[in-house]
Amino acid sequence: MSLPDSLAHHLATRFGDRFSRAAVLCEQHGKGEGFYPPAPPDAVVFAQSTEEVSAIVKACAAEGVPIIPFGAGTSLEGHVAALKGGVCVDLSLMTGIVSVAPEDMQATVEPGVTRKQLNAYLRDTGLFFPVDPGAESTLGGMAATRASGTSTVRYGSMRDNIVALEVVLADGSIIRTASRAAKSSAGYDLTRLFTGSEGTLGIITRLTLKLHGIPEAVTSAVAAFPSVAAAVETVTATLQAGLPLARVEFLDEAVMEAVNRFTGLSYRAAPTLFFELHGAPMAIQSQAEDLEAIALDLGGQDFRWTADAEEGNALWAARHKAFYAISSMHPGRQVLSMDSCVPRSRLSECILAAEADIAASSFRGGVVGHVGDGNFHVAVLVDPSDPEQMAEAEAINDRITRRAIAAGGTCTGEHGIGYGRIDFLAEEMGGAVGVMLKIKQALDPQGLFNPGKLFRAP
């Protein structure tokens, strides 16, 4: 659809040059970092306050025009595609850090703030925000997709680290989902309902986040394993023993080989785990020793650990460079990253099956995993402009995803549904999708918030 003149006039008058219908800008706002074709909105408005977001929503609702919230555009599943046209509400100018309450270990921020910006701001407080999805996402976007990252095994995902949200609803009204209390039994958990709702229920305009104490010391470790199963068993045994791993990342043999080629380092070409422990020096030294004992017992080799920050970075070099190393596996192609999460007891079989899928395909690729959570990403190198390759990649993705669902897992550990994974959502959740749809219809009866995401547009 194209924008009604009355609405365009209204928004242009109110927002001046923060309202635009320029094709380049609209193109840019209709595409994330995934391999979906751009679906540009009809216009973009850069909002600077909750009240402005509310005004935009009211104006669009009055004309029945779709509204798509936009942060940094780093989502992977087509979340920002304007499938029905409409107005994109860009929140990237809302970068205010509203307040920090060190005693409460909380910060209240606007949605356009990134994790790095927040952590830079917090540096002198001794506190930090732990959720790290890798991309330079905004915190609003991370809330909207229920993002997680390498430290989720210890600190949780966005689900666990949001105290309260401010949200603009479909009628333009503004609510706060919860108080600032650390816990509450006061009614339905609206904070968690809007977290992960992918812009389909409302627009997040403010977040109160849970902060954590910067650990006094960090210990890093790395070990190679004779098999994927031995690596996963090490993680399981470690967590069962109550050892509070701050991070535990898995790279498979193919990725380790690529790292060696790319960096000139000489890791063993084997399934490898990268660990991090956070805490007081004595406590984490004792934990590192326990960890080493468990790893060696399960066949771990080349176990190395260090409490020195620089040496730790060196130990983790392979993990830090994994993305570029994978990219280098097939120059000229791009990394397509899939996203499954399964109960840990099924993780090694799912990783092995995915490796076999890659081996049987025409692609180079490998597996990287946040194995503490059972989350793994299968990466294959594709030329997105080649439809045959994209179809083959799609078929692999289908197999891996169906296998994860059959193993009691989920079709997306952290990337979200967007519009590319709607069928998987139905396959995974069954009748529960009906409940989601009833909630959608109750809170957005006109279906204007990010239409076509999570559910097919009517």
Added chain:
Amino acid sequence: MSLPDSLAHHLATRFGDRFSRAAVLCEQHGKGEGFYPPAPPDAVVFAQSTEEVSAIVKACAAEGVPIIPFGAGTSLEGHVAALKGGVCVDLSLMTGIVSVAPEDMQATVEPGVTRKQLNAYLRDTGLFFPVDPGAESTLGGMAATRASGTSTVRYGSMRDNIVALEVVLADGSIIRTASRAAKSSAGYDLTRLFTGSEGTLGIITRLTLKLHGIPEAVTSAVAAFPSVAAAVETVTATLQAGLPLARVEFLDEAVMEAVNRFTGLSYRAAPTLFFELHGAPMAIQSQAEDLEAIALDLGGQDFRWTADAEEGNALWAARHKAFYAISSMHPGRQVLSMDSCVPRSRLSECILAAEADIAASSFRGGVVGHVGDGNFHVAVLVDPSDPEQMAEAEAINDRITRRAIAAGGTCTGEHGIGYGRIDFLAEEMGGAVGVMLKIKQALDPQGLFNPGKLFRAP
């Protein structure tokens, strides 16, 4: 209302002596442990399976009869009162432990299982379920009220420890709210929506719970403080330092005096903190030393700690006996326990104001707090049969609750809304209650699930 004959006949035929209209049984099922008058249902059915729950819901829905789920009847805010009559679905016979997956650190249970039963069952696995609300509640009931307890500061509340729920909806259909993956970005977070919904959206018939490793060692500590503020500051500084307190409980001066009188022990009559640390012996020894340094720095006195289980029990004796000690403050009267939770930066002022409220009242009483979460319970000794006393207690409760809300906190940290705190919910949440009501109407259009709770019955 009384039960339609056709429904009574239908249920009696299907459930035999697991269906009852006996007055004593109905009375018993119309009252929790709070000070609300009994509101008996018209009948009680003891369900033994999800399919039976579904059949009961379908039969009641067909006749427009209210449905009230019942676990152990330990709730405090009138949650089980059958305000509109109807059928109470007693789930206490559903005590199956369906499966335990040690590698995934998960257990799937029926809703009638209690925390103690589950932990007894898990003993040999090295795992445990941490949420401990004190009462002998069922896990289904704990999920329904989003319960928490003394270890929530480390292990989280029911919000954080449920992986997935099976729920019977208003039309009798059965859904699962999530896969068994440890995290997911697949659609709306229905697990968290039903957790804390107090039986108003569906009946929880199965829970997959997150388990934790039984800590290798436990260190207990106790310290008295010159002021409430010094005690709270100690907790804040400890948590900011990233010291993973497993429990931290506060008893105020009045409660400590009562403990001394009741037990013959001779604690200092002062604001007192009880700590627990969980982990590897070396790690928690180092943490205990750090904790002591922080506590002494903030004026802590009589600091004692031990890694011995029996000595630990002795150190914690005052906390374990607090309820009985408070009861003994005024023989013949009963303990009325209020429930507020505020940002920790406002905690000491709220506790001091509550102590002043007690001092200015006709009651004896004191304050006990899960201070790591900012949660505190003000206890006063009342004769529930004396309307004047109950009115006075109500007025104190109002003041304390309004103060908590004004401080950015919640009207209930862990007890729930039931029907006694509906006005406070509105005061705390404002327009967000409208969102809750829309969800209620969308998922329970006839308004048959636990009517009159969270919202006034239509």
